[in-house]
Amino acid sequence: MTKNAVSIFLLVMFSFQIFMVNASSEEIANPRTYNLELTRWHIYNDGTHPVETTTGINKALQWSHEQGYQVFKVPAGTYLISKGTGPNDSQAQINMVSQMTFLLDDAAVIQKESNGFENYRTFYVGYGVNNATIKGGTLKGDKDTHNYSKKDNSSSYGTHEFGSGISSEGAYQLTIDGVRTTHFTGDGISINGSIVGIEGTYGKSYLRGDIDPLGKFIPSTSKIRSKTAVDLTNPLFKGRQYFAYEQPQAASSNQYDVYFYNKDGKYVSAVKQIRFGIDLVQIPSNASSFYPVFSSTDLANFFVKLFSNDVSRNVTIKNSESAFNRRQGISLVGVDGIEITNNKIHDIQGTAPQYGIDSEAGGFFPNKNITINNNRFYDNKGGDIVFADGDTATISNNLFESNINVYIYKAFPNTVVKNNTFHQGGLTMAGTGVADQNTFHNAEVNLLATSNTLTNATFINSNLNLNNTDPFGSKVDQITMTNTDTSVSTSLNVGNRPVRLSNVTIKGLTKLSALGGKGTDQNIYDQVVVQDYNAYNGTTLPAGTYNKCKFTSTTNESVGLGINQAGKYVFNDCSFHSLGKIFTINEMYGEPDIIFNNADFKISNDVGYAAAIYIQGVKQLSILGSIFNATNLTATKTPLIKVGSIAGATKPSKVKGFTIKNSQIITNKPLHGIDTTDAGTGAPAYTIAYNTLQVAIMKLKTNDMKTSNNELTN
Incomplete structure (x- = not known):
C-alpha cells in the first residue's frame, strides 16, 4: 500500500469513528421510539379483551426490540392483562425485553384481570433481561374483585399473597420510574432472585480430602471434596453466572470452598469461606469445572443441594408510588445493589407482613447494598421497613408515619440509618449498625444488637431502650430528649449489659423515671443532663459511673431521685438541684454502693419529706468533697441529710456504711445538716470528718467517728 493510500485509509477510518460516536450520542439523546399501534397488534385500551391485549402487547414489544427500538410508548387507556390458565402463567403477563424503556402515558393503566390464583405477575422482568426501564402510568391489581377461595380453576388454598404488579427475577440494570403499583393481592413490586436447581448430592459422591492453594488434592480428616468435578458445561448452567450450595446436612461448618479448573483440567482460582444461604459464587469466564470442599466428618449422613442462583442487580425504583396492596409495597427477595428513592409507599394492608419495604430472601439469595432515600411511608399496617435478612444498607432522609416504622433483625448487619424523621412507630436495630441525625416524634427506639451507635438524635415525646447483647454494644452520644407532656413512661431505659452514654439531655416530665433500668457497675454516663424529671413518683437511676452529670427539678418532690437496687453508683463532678427533695436511697431491690465525688x-x-437526702438502706454511701447549699429555708424541722428511716432508732439498721468527708453544708437556718440518730439498732460507726457546716448543725449518734468538723454560726 502506498503512502497516499495509507493516508486515505486512515482518514476514512477516523471519519467513520467520528460518525459512530456522533450516531451513538444522537441515539442516546433521541432514542428510537415505537408508538404502540393498537389496531395493528389487536390491542384494546378500553379494559376489554384481555387475552388479545396481553398477546398483542408482548408481540409488539418483542418486535420493537428486534427492530432496534429503545422506547416502547403506550398511549392512554386501560389495558386488561389476562388472568391466564394457572398461577404465574407466562402468557398472562407483560414480558419485558432488554435494552428497552417501556413508557406508559400518565393516563395509561395496566389492569390485571380478576382471578383466583395464589400467584400471578402483571409485569415480568426475567433472568437475562438487562438495561430495562419501566416508566410512567399505573399498574393495578385485582385486590378488590379477586376470588380468594379455590375457585376459578385454581388449585390454590393459601393466603393469595403473591399476586404482584412488577416482578423481577434476576434482572440487571432495571429502572422503575414514576410508576404507580396499586391494589395487588400481594406486592406492588417484587425484586427477586433467579434459581435453577442443578442437583442434590449425598455423602457417597464425596471422599475425605481437601485442596491446597495450588489446586492440588491433599488429605484431610475434617474436610470432604467431591469425587468428580462439577461440569459447568451442563446445559442447566447455560447463561448463568453464579451458583450456590444450600440446605446442607451433617456439615460441621456453615462455610465451604470452591476450586475452579479450565477445560484442560488446570487450576484457575478458588473462592473460600462461602456462607450457606448468604453468598453466591461467581463463575470465572475461563472455568469449565469446579470441585467443592465442605467441612464434615459424617459422610454417611452428608447431603447438600446445588443451585444456579442469581439476584437482581443494580435496580432503581424512583419517583413512584406503591399503595393499597395486600402484602407489601416492595419486596426484596434477592438483590445486590438497589436504590429506592423519592417514592410514596402507603396503605399496605390485607395479609402479613404488610410492610412498605421488606428485605427477606429466606436464606436462598443474598439481599445486600440497599439504599432507601427520600421516601414517604404512611398507613402501612405491618410497618414501613423490615429487614429480616441481608447485609449492608443505608436508610436516609425518609419520612416514616406508620404505627411501626423500621425494624432491623439480627440477620441484617451493617445498616446506616441517617437523617430520617419517625412518627408514631420508631426504630428497632437488632442488626449491627449506626443511627445518626434522626428525629423521633412519639416513637420508640430499641437498640438490641451486638453493636449499635446512636448519635445526634432528637427525641420528642419518645423513648430509647438499650438492650444490647454484648458489653458496650450500645453507644449513645449527642442526643436530646424533650417531653412536652407525660405520655412517655421512661425517656431512656438501660438494660442488663454495659453501655456508654455521653452528652445526653432529657427535658420534661415523664410518667415514671426519666432515666431508668437496672444498669451495671460498668455503665458509663458522661455529661448526662436530666431537667424537670419526675420527682413526685421518683426517678430511679440505673447503676454505673456518672461523670459531670446534671439533674434538676422544678416540680414538687415526694421521692426525688431514687437509688434502690444493688450495684455500684459513682457520681463524679455531678450537680443535683431541686426544690426540696434530692435523693431517696433504700435497698428495695438490693443494697447499693454509692460514692459522690465533688x-x-x-x-x-x-427541705421536702423526711430529708433532702433520705438514706434508708445502703451497703455503703460515701460523700466526698461535696457542697450542700440551702439558703432559702423558712423551716428547720426537717434535716438536710438523714441516715435511717423516720422513727427508725429502735429498728434494725439498714444503713451499713456511711461516710461524709471534706464537704461543706451551707444553710441560712440552723437545721440539722447531718442527722444519724435514727440509723437503727446495730448501726456501725459512721465517719463524719473534715466537714464545714455553715449555720447548719450536726445531730449524730454516740458511736459515730467525728473528726475535725467545723460548725459555723454564720
Missing part, C-alpha cells in the same frame, strides 16, 4: 447539691425551697 458533687454539688442544692435546694431552692424548704
Whole structure:
C-alpha cells in the first residue's frame, strides 16, 4: 500500500469513528421510539379483551426490540392483562425485553384481570433481561374483585399473597420510574432472585480430602471434596453466572470452598469461606469445572443441594408510588445493589407482613447494598421497613408515619440509618449498625444488637431502650430528649449489659423515671443532663459511673431521685438541684454502693419529706468533697441529710456504711445538716470528718467517728 493510500485509509477510518460516536450520542439523546399501534397488534385500551391485549402487547414489544427500538410508548387507556390458565402463567403477563424503556402515558393503566390464583405477575422482568426501564402510568391489581377461595380453576388454598404488579427475577440494570403499583393481592413490586436447581448430592459422591492453594488434592480428616468435578458445561448452567450450595446436612461448618479448573483440567482460582444461604459464587469466564470442599466428618449422613442462583442487580425504583396492596409495597427477595428513592409507599394492608419495604430472601439469595432515600411511608399496617435478612444498607432522609416504622433483625448487619424523621412507630436495630441525625416524634427506639451507635438524635415525646447483647454494644452520644407532656413512661431505659452514654439531655416530665433500668457497675454516663424529671413518683437511676452529670427539678418532690437496687453508683463532678427533695436511697431491690465525688447539691425551697437526702438502706454511701447549699429555708424541722428511716432508732439498721468527708453544708437556718440518730439498732460507726457546716448543725449518734468538723454560726 502506498503512502497516499495509507493516508486515505486512515482518514476514512477516523471519519467513520467520528460518525459512530456522533450516531451513538444522537441515539442516546433521541432514542428510537415505537408508538404502540393498537389496531395493528389487536390491542384494546378500553379494559376489554384481555387475552388479545396481553398477546398483542408482548408481540409488539418483542418486535420493537428486534427492530432496534429503545422506547416502547403506550398511549392512554386501560389495558386488561389476562388472568391466564394457572398461577404465574407466562402468557398472562407483560414480558419485558432488554435494552428497552417501556413508557406508559400518565393516563395509561395496566389492569390485571380478576382471578383466583395464589400467584400471578402483571409485569415480568426475567433472568437475562438487562438495561430495562419501566416508566410512567399505573399498574393495578385485582385486590378488590379477586376470588380468594379455590375457585376459578385454581388449585390454590393459601393466603393469595403473591399476586404482584412488577416482578423481577434476576434482572440487571432495571429502572422503575414514576410508576404507580396499586391494589395487588400481594406486592406492588417484587425484586427477586433467579434459581435453577442443578442437583442434590449425598455423602457417597464425596471422599475425605481437601485442596491446597495450588489446586492440588491433599488429605484431610475434617474436610470432604467431591469425587468428580462439577461440569459447568451442563446445559442447566447455560447463561448463568453464579451458583450456590444450600440446605446442607451433617456439615460441621456453615462455610465451604470452591476450586475452579479450565477445560484442560488446570487450576484457575478458588473462592473460600462461602456462607450457606448468604453468598453466591461467581463463575470465572475461563472455568469449565469446579470441585467443592465442605467441612464434615459424617459422610454417611452428608447431603447438600446445588443451585444456579442469581439476584437482581443494580435496580432503581424512583419517583413512584406503591399503595393499597395486600402484602407489601416492595419486596426484596434477592438483590445486590438497589436504590429506592423519592417514592410514596402507603396503605399496605390485607395479609402479613404488610410492610412498605421488606428485605427477606429466606436464606436462598443474598439481599445486600440497599439504599432507601427520600421516601414517604404512611398507613402501612405491618410497618414501613423490615429487614429480616441481608447485609449492608443505608436508610436516609425518609419520612416514616406508620404505627411501626423500621425494624432491623439480627440477620441484617451493617445498616446506616441517617437523617430520617419517625412518627408514631420508631426504630428497632437488632442488626449491627449506626443511627445518626434522626428525629423521633412519639416513637420508640430499641437498640438490641451486638453493636449499635446512636448519635445526634432528637427525641420528642419518645423513648430509647438499650438492650444490647454484648458489653458496650450500645453507644449513645449527642442526643436530646424533650417531653412536652407525660405520655412517655421512661425517656431512656438501660438494660442488663454495659453501655456508654455521653452528652445526653432529657427535658420534661415523664410518667415514671426519666432515666431508668437496672444498669451495671460498668455503665458509663458522661455529661448526662436530666431537667424537670419526675420527682413526685421518683426517678430511679440505673447503676454505673456518672461523670459531670446534671439533674434538676422544678416540680414538687415526694421521692426525688431514687437509688434502690444493688450495684455500684459513682457520681463524679455531678450537680443535683431541686426544690426540696434530692435523693431517696433504700435497698428495695438490693443494697447499693454509692460514692459522690465533688458533687454539688442544692435546694431552692424548704427541705421536702423526711430529708433532702433520705438514706434508708445502703451497703455503703460515701460523700466526698461535696457542697450542700440551702439558703432559702423558712423551716428547720426537717434535716438536710438523714441516715435511717423516720422513727427508725429502735429498728434494725439498714444503713451499713456511711461516710461524709471534706464537704461543706451551707444553710441560712440552723437545721440539722447531718442527722444519724435514727440509723437503727446495730448501726456501725459512721465517719463524719473534715466537714464545714455553715449555720447548719450536726445531730449524730454516740458511736459515730467525728473528726475535725467545723460548725459555723454564720
